[in-house]
Amino acid sequence: MEAWLRSLVVCTSLALMTGGAGGIQVVEEPGLQVVENGTVDHVVLDCPFVLEAEDNIGLVIKWFHLNNPIAVYQWISGRHAPQATGILEGRLDLQFEVSEDALQRHRALKILRPTTELAGLYTCSISSFADEKLYTQRLLVYSEPQDVKVWTEEQDDDHVTVLCQVDHVFPQPLLRLRQRSAGNDSVALSAVKEVNSWSRGSYNLTVEATVRDDDLDGPTVFECLVTIPDTEVQVLSDTEYHPRVRPVAGEVKTGGGGGNSAVSVMAGLALLLLWRV
Numbered sequence: 001m002e003a004w005l006r007s008l009v010v011c012t013s014l015a016l017m018t019g020g021a022g023g024i025q026v027v028e029e030p031g032l033q034v035v036e037n038g039t040v041d042h043v044v045l046d047c048p049f050v051l052e053a054e055d056n057i058g059l060v061i062k063w064f065h066l067n068n069p070i071a072v073y074q075w076i077s078g079r080h081a082p083q084a085t086g087i088l089e090g091r092l093d094l095q096f097e098v099s100e101d102a103l104q105r106h107r108a109l110k111i112l113r114p115t116t117e118l119a120g121l122y123t124c125s126i127s128s129f130a131d132e133k134l135y136t137q138r139l140l141v142y143s144e145p146q147d148v149k150v151w152t153e154e155q156d157d158d159h160v161t162v163l164c165q166v167d168h169v170f171p172q173p174l175l176r177l178r179q180r181s182a183g184n185d186s187v188a189l190s191a192v193k194e195v196n197s198w199s200r201g202s203y204n205l206t207v208e209a210t211v212r213d214d215d216l217d218g219p220t221v222f223e224c225l226v227t228i229p230d231t232e233v234q235v236l237s238d239t240e241y242h243p244r245v246r247p248v249a250g251e252v253k254t255g256g257g258g259g260n261s262a263v264s265v266m267a268g269l270a271l272l273l274l275w276r277v
């Protein structure tokens with residue numbers, strides 16, 4: 001499975017081995033929440049757990065984002081109000097109560113209008129004087145490609161390059177090139193070259209593949225399918241290409257200088273005949 005899940009399992013096992021007397025239990029599987037950039041009012045990342053009586057003292061809930069060791073949220077149960085710091089500063093509803101239980105009340109994050117900068121893995125740590133447990137969730141905030149461009153560039157040597165480009169996509173999309181002609185199902189283009197760049201929080205990706213005109217079966221549609229893993233996003237764009245028809249090899253020879261070579265063959269034959277006689 002994914003790396004973050006493995007590390008969570010390792011952390012949980014470590015906590016089990018070293019945890020001692022405490023009895024904090026995380027009661028759900030790691031989760032995934034998928035939202036489109038700036039389109040939902042809020043998203044709640046919960047941190048569901050149950051406690052033993054000895055964990056009622058000194059209970060602290062912290063949330064971490066990605067591998068940043070500094071918490072982005074902290075709540076010390078009892079008198080303190082929850083606090084958001086770092087990327088979550090000003091982005092949470094701090095009044096939000098996920099439960100009426102005084103020891104559970106502020107365990108969850110209510111993120112307002114989530115955007116792509118806030119995407120990624122969130123890990124909550126539930127700690128008491130006696131125990132500590134971790135729980136991880138992934139927040140996937142995606143941004144669809146505005147425009148998928150597909151075009152062809154003819155090369156001098158009877159090859160054609162097919163290119164597909166997308167801008168401002170998040171997270172990293174998958175681009176697949178296919179070709180389709182009359183009487184043929186679409187087939188994937190292999191040996192695809194990829195150029196990926198990252199700027200101002202989004203991906204700009206170009207893929208290209210080169211095919212020989214001769215290998216195409218008449219007019220061909222080149223398709224580019226853009227998907228974002230773990231989302232429903234699928235954008236298809238295409239372009240039509242008419243392969244250049246190359247003159248047949250024999251015609252080329254008779255066209256230019258062909259006369260001369262025919263003459264020399266005749267001369268050769270004549271010489272041969274003379275020599276024989």
Ligand SMILES: *[C@@H]1O[C@H](CO)[C@@H](O)[C@H](O)[C@H]1NC(C)=O
Pocket residue numbers: 183184185187215217
């Ligand atoms: C379909 O395309 C493939 C790959 O270009 C080719 O090998 C095959 O002969 C084609 N089939 C037809 C029916 O044109």
Ligand SMILES: *[C@@H]1O[C@H](CO)[C@@H](O)[C@H](O)[C@H]1NC(C)=O
Pocket residue numbers: 037038115116117143168169170201202
């Ligand atoms: C997501 O939306 C925010 C706010 O509208 C914007 O600043 C950000 O650039 C968007 N992200 C992407 C990848 O387009």
Ligand SMILES: *[C@@H]1O[C@H](CO)[C@@H](O)[C@H](O)[C@H]1NC(C)=O
Pocket residue numbers: 167195197199204205206
């Ligand atoms: C995306 O990358 C291509 C080249 O790989 C470049 O021509 C284009 O300007 C880039 N677009 C943006 C918005 O940076």
